[in-house]
Amino acid sequence: MTTSTVVLALAVFGASAVEMVEALTIVTAAGVTRGWRSALEGSAAAALVLAALVIAVGVPLARLVPINVLRVVIGALLLVLGLDWLRKAVLRASGHKALHDEDAIYAKTVADLSDGSAEAREGAGAGSWRHARRDATGFTVAFKGVFLEGMEVVLIVITLGAGSGHLALAAAAAAAAAVVVSIAGYLVARQLSEVPENAMKLGVGVMLTSFGVFWVGEGSGLRWPGSDLMILVLVAVFAATAAVLSLAMRRIGPARRAAAADVGNP
């Protein structure tokens, strides 16, 4: 296994874990308020649609498009995504943007879903599985939560997988993250706010940015010194940049600590 494949698997795993934590918050809220049966069925349906997307888009992309064109386009997409994650993570780490608060998102989703009929909640058995009936709202909310959060994962799996020729490995890393987060979510129940989401997002942002830079360079005909090992150098450079920017942002001006929890922004 080469350096780039290890970093690739880590990047996909990390990105998927972050997105899955966000999806799990919504699924848990839907399960507790509307019944676990519908919430789990909605999640499974969304996961199937996402997996189909990976196969339908990723496989032809990897086979039909010339590798250099693919690497420039995919590298650029990774760069846009990675830089956006890095920017938000730096702003959050330095107190200029509210942290993503899973507890607040959970509370808001539960409150929204509880506005539904009491009958639906009774039918759901207040979250119990055995007496659960199918509930369209619970199914839809869980489906949308998993599908929307999973779309970014699909993009990362397709771009990293197709660009490197390791689509199956990328998909397996994403699936492993989904399993790990589901087990962790089951064990910690509602304490999803304990997950160091911003640190994970910063790490994944660094890796996506590094892959983006590396692949756009390779696709443009650049032969990086050290070949694949250059990815590790880029990871170190961008991690140091993010750390310096976070420190500098804490010192610049009056650090306006965001008081309100961020419940709507990924």
Added chain:
Amino acid sequence: MTSVIRALGAFAKFWKGFLIGDAPELFIGTLVFVGSALALGHHRDAAVVVLPLIVIVFLAASVLRGRGRS
């Protein structure tokens, strides 16, 4: 027909949100980066320094800009 237009609109909206979002400077930075990579592809010594530098400059600028908007 309407549903097709709606689906196309949603598709365009998704890509606009994904590529530009609330930080258009990062999209511009990526275009500058790709252009520079294509221009410097066969000048390794310059590319190895300039390309990561472009990313760092645009990231720093975007973080500073985001500070004022958050």
